[in-house]
Amino acid sequence: MATVAPARGSDLPVPALLDMAQPQEVFLEVILNGHASGRILRFRVTGDRLACDVSELAAAGLDPARLGRAGEIPLDEVPGLSYRYDAAAQRVELTVPDSLRLPFVADTRQLSGVPPAQGDRGVLLNYDAYLQSGGGAHLALWSELRYFAPSGVFDHTGTYYAGGGTGRYVRYDTAWTRSDPATTAVFQVGDGVTSALNWSRPVRFAGLQWRSDFALRPDLITFPLPALGGSAAVPSAVDLYVNNVRRASVDVPSGPFVLNQAPGITGAGQATLVTRDALGRTVTTALPLYIDARMLAQGLDSYGLEAGFVRRRYGLASFDYASHPAGSASWRHGVDDALTLELHGEATAGLANAGGGALVRLGQAGVLSGSLAMSGGRDAGRQVSLGYQWVRPDLAIDAELTQRSSGYADLAAREGSPAPRRLARLTLSLPFAPGQNLALSYIGLRAAGASDSRIGALTWLWSMGRIASLNLSAYRDFARPSAHGAFLSLNLALDGRTTASALAGSQGGQPYRNLQALRPADYAGGWGWGVQDGRSGGLRFRQAQLQYLGSAGQLTGLAQDTAGRQVASLDALGALVWMDGSLQPSRRIYDGFALVSTDGVADVPVLHENRPIGRTDRSGHLLVPDLNAYQANRLSIDSLALPADARVETVARDVVPQARSGVLARFPLSRYAAASIALVDEAGRPLPPGTRVRHAESGTDTVVGYDGLTFVSGLRERNRLDLEGDGWHCSVGFAYRSPTDGSLPRIGPLACPRQTEPGR
Structure with a gap:
């Protein structure tokens, strides 16, 4: 219900005044819920009613979606809104419930904006040269040649092998890539890897690729994050705690607020909002959380589209590709914070493969995933997968089952890498004490033409701060009783860089032990070393290495003794960059x-x-x-x-x-071509302070200080100073040469005979 205040300085009530007036426009200061909004908005006054455009009210903090319509709206037709119009003060006081207000949104990550990426031109050569002796010298030289420019990056990798009187070069990848951070899109021509989902398999290929890459936007959160909100009666400070650890602190105005992109955890947890006003009064609100980085935020898409020829015998042959072209496509879409949809398809001569999947968040009870894929053509079959993941501070469950029929095929299977018929995986993680974690896992694998595997494993980790950790692990393949093992290891941090470890156990009925100490080179540069001694069954092995890390690269020397066979090697790792005319x-x-x-x-x-x-x-x-x-x-x-x-x-x-x-x-x-210059008169006395000085060559002006000293910049090889005092002037010339030690020289004393001006 609208209320109108009397106009100051008038004996008549405001409604009577307004009845005698025509509708008029007024610009009023807006007071929102007792607090100045800092806005002056345009209103229309008709009788005793105020009306305002919805877009104007949105500028003051009201939610346009809750006002009922667009355009101009009478304020007394907005349910829950009341107002008081003070004509003399030219302001209107609005009283609005939180349900009608736009919440104040704060990014609790508090990241500053990143400027656009910069690009310059140059050439880079990465190299890794490995030379080994023992039974003849052998050399392996890996290299990466990279040309980069604002338009993209050209990259070529390969390895040259030499030994035994022969040598050969194997090419790995050659591609040109262009990235666009604004759209997170990457376009690539050449060798690459097809995009894939959790339930599909990538293959190497050569051709065209268009895909998304969220790494181009480090500030972008790709998975759903909870929007934590509340309401403050007065301007307040809000602290965000996640699992009892403070993650952010922001100041909010009065009214509703939302903390967006809250940094937190993976899995289940609890967020606590603590709101404090200026008087120290606090309000605490606890909210449950569940975050899964595998899902996509609402409205976000990731994709990959490839067309080309599948690569064969990668790392063995430089140019071996399938004779028939192939295509592949993947797409993921965040429908909302609880549902992510997935699609994938592949095709080549005689084969078509397509499928779909989804990830569904079950509130605080974890995430359920599933997929169904079909293949047709010469190889017809189906693949079904079902998974579940639930992560809590005291328990983590990760389970997945994939079942394929005998005729199912994809691009990888067509090129000689058949997928297993059945794959079952289960992992339980139990942090049962401070610094201790117990993990149980099981993997069941069934593949055509191979024996089944059913491997169970147990791992116990006890971390004793930064000083030591104890690890116990054991495994057994229930399909092959002879395949089992157990190991116990102790890791010690002797200082900030040196570590030592001891491992003992048994594998396949054979004893195993290993002792080692390692001190890597510091990042700033210097020496590092490592020693190792161990035995596996009846085979003893020992090795020692010495490493040097400098700004120009890294050198590592290694000596090994395995069952009496000695081998020495030297590895050089580094890069060369040609840029700005410099190597x-x-x-x-x-x-x-x-x-x-x-x-x-x-x-x-x-x-x-x-x-x-x-x-x-x-x-x-x-x-x-x-x-x-x-x-x-x-x-x-x-x-x-x-x-x-x-x-x-x-x-x-x-x-x-x-x-x-x-x-x-x-x-x-x-x-900086400058110098301190000592100036004296014809009698050798320092010129008086305040004398004006003009450097004729640069046109700059200065004055003489105490002891006749003046400082002049912009000096040339030959210079002239024109001086002017009280009724006199003079000029003096001098030569200047820049010092080789970078100092600022002192020149003089220079005599400047004063000439009296006529009439003075």
């Missing part, structure tokens, strides 16, 4: 990287996320490997270590490399 050696580069350039200035310290990683070389370059693609990586230079005459435009940059590409991070540096 840079590096450690092996897996994904994104950056080349820092300081425009030829050497020995400049470079930092990655405020951590020193090296100094620029003689050409003013430093290569920074191991950057996160499609994420902001902060690179900076230490300006305090620059020469005194160095001028830098910026000392920090956020670089966002594309996948498997490099970014040129340029920090423009220039030499």
Whole structure:
């Protein structure tokens, strides 16, 4: 029911005034539930009624979907809304229930926006050279040649084998890839792997591929997350706890609120919202959660579409493809937070395969999955799968059963890799004490032309903080009584980098033991080592390795003794990058990287996320490997270590490399041509402070300080200073040469005979 306040300064009630007026537009400040909204909206006043456009009310925080219609609406026709119009103050006070308000939405991950990915041009060569002696020298040289540009990445991999007087090269993959983070789409031409679902099998092929890749958007949450909400009577602070661990803290205004994309857990758990207002009053709300990363968020799609020729004998032959073309397609869609649908199809000459599946969340009771696929053509059959997963803090169950008929086939089976007729899998995980976990698993496998396997396994893990862990594992194949084993291992962390372990057990009735100690090289570089001694049945084996990790790569030397046969090997792992006219050696580069350039200035310290990683070389370059693609990586230079005459435009940059590409991070540096100049008069006395000085070549102005000193920048090889004092002026010339040590020199004293101005 609408109410209208009397107009201030009038003896007549407001309704009488409005009856004498025509409908009019007014702009009023909006007070929402006693709090200023910060909005001034347009209203229409007709008699004693106020009307407003729905879009205007939405700007003030009302939900348009709950107002009943679009366009202009009288406020007294909105159920639950009341208002008070103060004509003198030109404001309207709205009282609105939470059901009519738009909730305040807060992203509890509190991630900053990532700028668009950057791309530069260059060539990268990754290599891994392995040389082994013993019975003759053998060499294996793996290489990856990568050309990257803003338009995409060309990649070629292969291995050269040499030994016994012969050599051969085996090509692995050759492909060009273009990625679009805005649509999470990837287009690829060349060798690749087909997309697949949990109940289908991928194959290698050569051809065209169009697929989605959520890795292009690290900020995107692909699985359903609960929207946790509540209501605050006044502006408040809200803390989010998941399983009693605080995950986020946000400030919310009065009214309803929603915490979106809440960071949490996998499986079942509990979220607790604690709302605190300015007076310290708290309201606590507990909500159950269940999160499964296999599902897709509502409205989200993932897909893959391929067409080409299936690859055969990968790793053995460079060019062996099926003679008939093949196609494959996969699609997943998040219908809602509790249902994800899946489709997959394959086809080639004489074979067609298609199927569908779904993942269904059963509230807090886990996720049920299932699929049905059919094959036709020369090989006709069906495949049925059913799975269930339930994860709780005190129990985890993962079970799946896949059954295939004898005639069922897919692309992998057509190329000589038949699928098992029956596959059953069950895993139970029980964290029964702090730091302890017991896992039981069973795998049953039945395949054509092979004996059945029914393997049961038990694993017990006891983690004693960061110092030690104890692990007991045992297995048995119930289809083959002789296949069984049990092992007990102890792992110790001797310091921050050195670890030692001891393992003892039995496998197939034969005793087994292994002792080893390992100290890997630090990421910053240096030496690492490892030693091992063990016995399996009557076979004894020993080995020792020494490793060096530097900025240009990694070297590992290994000596082995197996049953009296000695073998020594040397492995070199690294990369070469050609970029910005410079050839840079590096450690092996897996994904994104950056080349820092300081425009030829050497020995400049470079930092990655405020951590020193090296100094620029003689050409003013430093290569920074191991950057996160499609994420902001902060690179900076230490300006305090620059020469005194160095001028830098910026000392920090956020670089966002594309996948498997490099970014040129340029920090423009220039030499500061400047000097302190001592000026004296004809008698050798310092010129007085405040004397105006003009550098004729650069046109800059300055003044003389104490002791006749002035500071002038923009110097040339030949310079002239024009000075002007109280009734006098003078000029002095001098030469300048930039110091080689980067210091700012002092020139002078320079005599500047003063000339008195006429009439002074």
